[in-house]
Amino acid sequence: MLVRLSALLAAMAILVGCTSLPSNDQLDSARLRVASLNALYIRPSGPRFEAWLDRREAMVSAIAEIDADIFALQEVETFDGRPLHEENLQLDFLMERLPSYGFAAIGPPETVPSTQPILYRKDRFRLLDEGFYFYPGQGDPVFPRRADGRQNRYASWALLQPLEGGPPIHVHNFHFDHQSGTRRQEAASKIATEIAPAIARGEPVLVIGDLNALRHSPTAAILRRADLAFSWITGPTFHFGTGIGAFPAIDHLLYSERFEPVGRGVVFRRNYDGQLPSDHHPVVQDFILD
Numbered sequence: 001m002l003v004r005l006s007a008l009l010a011a012m013a014i015l016v017g018c019t020s021l022p023s024n025d026q027l028d029s030a031r032l033r034v035a036s037l038n039a040l041y042i043r044p045s046g047p048r049f050e051a052w053l054d055r056r057e058a059m060v061s062a063i064a065e066i067d068a069d070i071f072a073l074q075e076v077e078t079f080d081g082r083p084l085h086e087e088n089l090q091l092d093f094l095m096e097r098l099p100s101y102g103f104a105a106i107g108p109p110e111t112v113p114s115t116q117p118i119l120y121r122k123d124r125f126r127l128l129d130e131g132f133y134f135y136p137g138q139g140d141p142v143f144p145r146r147a148d149g150r151q152n153r154y155a156s157w158a159l160l161q162p163l164e165g166g167p168p169i170h171v172h173n174f175h176f177d178h179q180s181g182t183r184r185q186e187a188a189s190k191i192a193t194e195i196a197p198a199i200a201r202g203e204p205v206l207v208i209g210d211l212n213a214l215r216h217s218p219t220a221a222i223l224r225r226a227d228l229a230f231s232w233i234t235g236p237t238f239h240f241g242t243g244i245g246a247f248p249a250i251d252h253l254l255y256s257e258r259f260e261p262v263g264r265g266v267v268f269r270r271n272y273d274g275q276l277p278s279d280h281h282p283v284v285q286d287f288i289l290d
Contacts, residue, residue, distance in 0.1 A: 019270040021284060024067040031262060032287045035068035036208045036251055038175070038238075038280040039090060041077040041115070051241075052090070059277035060097045063119070066268060066284055070160070071101070071119040072173035072208040088114060104130040105156030105173065116156040116173045116209070125160040128168055132156045133194060135187035138177070153177055155191055155209075166289065167258075170198045174209035176219065184212060184219040192226035195256075199227050204258035204289055210280070211252045220252075228254040231265035231285040241279040243271065253285045262286040 024033050039059065042052040063071060078089045086109050094117075095103055102122045106114035113132060120127065138153040156173045172191060177183035195205050207228055213219040215230045224230070231253040236245020253265055265285040 018266050018268060021066060021266065021268065024069070030288050032070070032259075032289055033066070033068045033284065034070045034206060034208065034253055034255075034287060035063075035066050035268075035282050035284045036072045036074075036173075036210070036253060037062070037282040038074045038210045038251060038278060039076050040278045040280070041075040041079050042090060044078055044080050044087065044089070055275045055277060056090075056093055058272040058275040060094065061272045062268065062270060062277040062282055063094075063098060063101075065270065066282060068119075068284065069121050069124050070169070070171055070206065070208075072116070072171070073119065074116050074173070074175040074210045076117055077115040091117065102127055104158035104160075104171075105132055113152065113154055113156075116154070116175060118156060118158045118171050118173050120158070120160050120171075124163055125169075126163060127158060128161050129159040130157065133190070135183070135190045138183060138187065153183070153187060155187075155194070157194075167203055169289070170195065170203060170205045172205070172207045174207065174211070176210065176212045178212045181213070181218065184217075185222060188219045188222035192222055195226060195228075199256055202258070203256075205256040206259070207254040209252070210250060212250050214248050214250065215252060223254055228256060230254055231261055231283070233265040233267060233283050235267050237267055237281050237283055239276075239279060239281060241276070243269070243276055245281075249283065251280055251283045253283055255285075255287065258290055259287040260290065262288060 042048050076090045078087045091114055101119040104118040104127050106117050132154050134154045158171045160169045160171060174191060176187045191207060198205050233249040236247060237249040237251040239245040265283055268282040268284055
């Protein structure tokens with residue numbers, strides 16, 4: 001029975017998702033493409049660094065092919081085991097190779113955690129403001145791991161003004177704890193509090209990232225009660241670096257009532273010369289903003 005179940009899950013993982021998207025340039029100008037990807041942190045030496053050298057071109061290719069107007073990334077980090085490290089090889093590489101994007105919510109490592117940049121197309125948006133906030137009990141000191149071995153967890157945010165006019169868009173990029181449901185729920189409650197003023201004013205809000213939970217979990221319920229809806233993402237997003245996942249999506253795109261989704265969300269499963277961008281697949285959703 002277990003073997004049959006595993007085979008079924010593997011088959012579903014292969015069938016669900018896509019390896020191509022319509023070009024963003026072919027879409028109606030009123031549409032907005034939003035995406036998220038957990039980029040998988042690296043170390044400056046060893047197997048994980050060698051794997052990064054192998055897959056980094058695939059990551060750039062995937063981001064460029066998806067061509068999202070707003071792209072949230074998580075785990076953009078070079079972790080060397082010290083409490084504070086200035087080197088961020090992933091961020092430097094992506095900034096160099098993706099000149100059409102602005103990078104928000106980054107800064108000096110002694111004051112700003114830069115592992116969750118928010119990318120935006122510079123031909124569509126102007127950055128009005130940016131920042132970050134830690135989840136309760138999960139964020140001191142700034143960067144990146146505490147004495148108990150846990151990561152500091154936080155949300156990055158950016159306020160983006162469409163160049164063609166319209167209201168600014170509030171974008172919050174999250175990465176929740178992968179072990180503790182309590183910590184995930186605390187993080188979701190913090191985000192709900194942070195976005196509440198914008199929601200109350202009827203302003204457009206996007207909340208994007210790695211939930212480390214399913215869309216029907218208690219964590220997700222907190223965000224729904226904050227007047228956010230989930231993009232309908234079908235199939236696994238985390239795949240252990242193999243391309244095949246064994247449980248439903250944990251990466252999610254959430255949006256306020258100002259956004260109308262165009263169809264369902266997409267799990268983008270493209271590999272490039274056999275290389276996948278990360279151990280997560282990107283998730284993508286097109287919207288119309290009223």
